[in-house]
Amino acid sequence: MLLEFIAILxxxxxxxxxxxxxxxALRKRLPQWIVPAAAGAGMLLMAIWLEYSWFERTTGTFPEGVEVVSSNQVRSWYRPWTYVVPLTNRLIxxxxxxxxxxxxxxGQVLTRVILAGRWEPTRQFGAVYDCIGHRRADLLDQVELREDGSLGNATWVQLSADDAALRIACGR
Structure with a gap:
């Protein structure tokens, strides 16, 4: 955040x-307001570029084997340009x-899920995907991984067969 502030300045x-x-160079033929207007335009354009390039800069640092399955795009009234091109602010x-x-x-695979958001810390957690039953269980504190590979105290979430995260986790 500090580096982005310095880049904007x-x-x-x-x-x-x-x-x-x-x-x-033009012997002061331009209006006096041109220098502060140029400073403001430069800062605004840099801030917009940093916002829109966040997704590509973040995913560009991912190593091979990490695939984005979902992203969130937003529009907001205080950023009117987002109604033309929505802004991506989160990813899974x-x-x-x-x-x-x-x-x-x-038929089950244990994998790591990454949650990243603009101006938010990146979070990671384990999840078990049931490739046959099309469901997911997040490995939270109360979940037990038993010796036979089953999960105790797990809450399964039903997924559609064409869910992107399920397809990638199961290698389809």
Whole structure:
């Protein structure tokens, strides 16, 4: 966040400097408001670019084996440009690098789910996907992983057969 603030200030100073140099080169024929207007435009444009590039910058750092299964797009009145191009502010990804299967339960896979949001800390948790029954159980504090591979105290969530997270976790 601090680095983005510094980048926004640098963009403002940079565009103001360009406007000032242009005004000097034109022997001060431009209106006096051009330098502060250029600073404001530079800061606003940098802030918009940082907001819209967040998704690509975040997913670009994911290693191979991490796939985005869902993203959230928003529109808001105080950002009128989001009505033209919605802003992506959250994502859900599956980290298949840590997939595990139990010999007694080959239709189930234990994987890692990643939740990331703009201006939010990234969260990770384990989840078991039942590839045959099309359901998911999140591994929370009360869930027990038994020796036979079954889950105790798990709450299963029914999923559709074409759910993106289910397809990626199960390797389809």
């Amino acid at each position: 640098a963009a403002g100073f940079g565009l103001a400097g360009i406007a000032l140099a242009l005004n000097i 990804a599956i980290d298949s690098r840590f997939n595990r299967r139990h010999a007694d339960r080959p």
